[in-house]
Amino acid sequence: MSTLMVQGTTSDAGKSTLVTALCRWLKRQGVAVVPFKPQNMALNSAVTADGGEIGRAQAVQAQAAGLSPHTDMNPILLKPNSDVGAQVIVHGRAVGNMDAVAYHDYKRVAMEAVLASHRRLRDAYQVVMVEGAGSPAEINLRANDIANMGFAEAVDCPVILIADIDKGGVFAHLVGTLELLSPSEQARIKGFVINRFRGDIALLQPGLDWLEQRTGKPVLGVLPYLMDFHLEAEDAVDVRQSAKSEQTLKVVVPVLPRISNHTDFDPLRLHPQVDLRFVGPGQAVPTADLIVLPGSKSVRADLAWLREQGWEAAIQRHLRYGGKLLGICGGLQMLGKCIADPLGLEGPAGQSDGLGLLRFSTTLAAHKQLRNVHGRLRIDDVEISGYEIHAGISDGPALERAAVRLDDGRLDGAISEDGQVLGTYLHGLFESPAACEALLRWAGLKRAQRVDYQALRERDIERLADLVEKHLDVRRLLALCGLPTETGA
Structure with missing residues (x-):
């Protein structure tokens, strides 16, 4: 049984997308994979099969893995109700409202819930595919961290670091994040993924070579920018629209x-x-x-x-x-x-x-x-x-x-x-x-057209899995998941 974690250099770097993609790709290989996010802060949530509440992104990842959503997939959910406080949900149930200071003290209790959920998933599935939150280099949040490296260190799992090149500064994001981690955390990073690339990959290659030489870590692949792509947003309001007909x-x-x-x-x-x-x-x-x-x-x-x-x-x-x-x-x-x-x-x-x-x-x-x-x-x-x-x-x-x-x-x-x-x-x-x-x-x-939203979501999950096959180093990914590399040959 193995655990692999995806962390990002920033929010919206592509963590949710990559975990969704890896869940569907592994499912295609016949691997029993389950998504997991230790702590999520979002106001988009879903109701689970066991009658609890988890982040919406984990419900989509469950679909990618061919599973029904379960509270163990997101044991801690924070739903902000003010600029300084949030409702705290543990294993699908609200335990109360806390401000940032009170929740910081509560993190030790929250970590127990996180580790208990992880143990149950680890015992039931071949691979636990974990999504981090925000960035692991948030210095002010490092103490008692349960969302990123604090969790990875506790369960001793490898980490993939993803960054969004479409925002600009991708090499600074990756190298800067790595520099801000402790030596043991740096060693835990096993490779980089660059997300949302547009253009000729040959023009990016010198930068990729420099990054590998500078850090000693491999680039596992570069994911292209997908046009006309939809995956439910974890929190930010998505205002993009598809092409419209004349009658709207x-x-x-x-x-x-x-x-x-x-x-x-x-x-x-x-x-x-x-x-x-x-x-x-x-x-x-x-x-x-x-x-x-x-x-x-x-x-x-x-x-x-x-x-x-x-x-x-x-x-x-x-x-x-x-x-x-x-x-x-x-x-x-x-x-x-x-x-x-x-x-x-x-x-x-x-x-x-x-x-x-x-x-x-x-x-x-x-x-x-x-x-x-x-x-x-x-x-x-x-x-x-x-x-x-x-x-x-x-x-x-x-x-x-x-x-x-x-x-x-x-x-x-x-x-x-x-x-x-x-x-x-x-x-x-x-x-x-x-x-x-x-x-x-x-x-x-x-004359309203009938649109099958579930089919659209399933189509785009399949597109993500196709990108893994085409653009990422699948042998290295299988090895990081503790699986035989022949599976992806």
């Missing part, structure tokens, strides 16, 4: 300060008939066919921000002109009359007036609802699948006109009597082809 539906989403699970909108970004626009602070709200209020980790604070930014007036004007409004999870809660947080779960205890567009109220409770669900969408009575991640309990007469009837007998969300406003707790609702098509028709797209 204009969809607008506010980028809330604590926006969560914005991967909900990836199927819309990739849809050929949807012009999706994310609107940030200080930007005017453009005209649209559909406004979507997304999920939020701090619903009351984000609702106050929306009002400060002029969104309440813009929404009222949008509805007067016949536009449609959709609220997802925290966005659903904003549509009601009141949001109460008596326990101070997401900030100071208290309550806030909602937008008052649907007759119900929400109270935040200590126990978080975590479910993968299936059901039927009220619009066109089509199948819908998704997942619930919320602490709110909503109640009121508007919920009698449910947006979704779930297979377990529960009702979810609401739709207004005039059909203009719809809200649901379900994340991932646009991933169901029939539900996505129905929602786009409801929003005004007369």
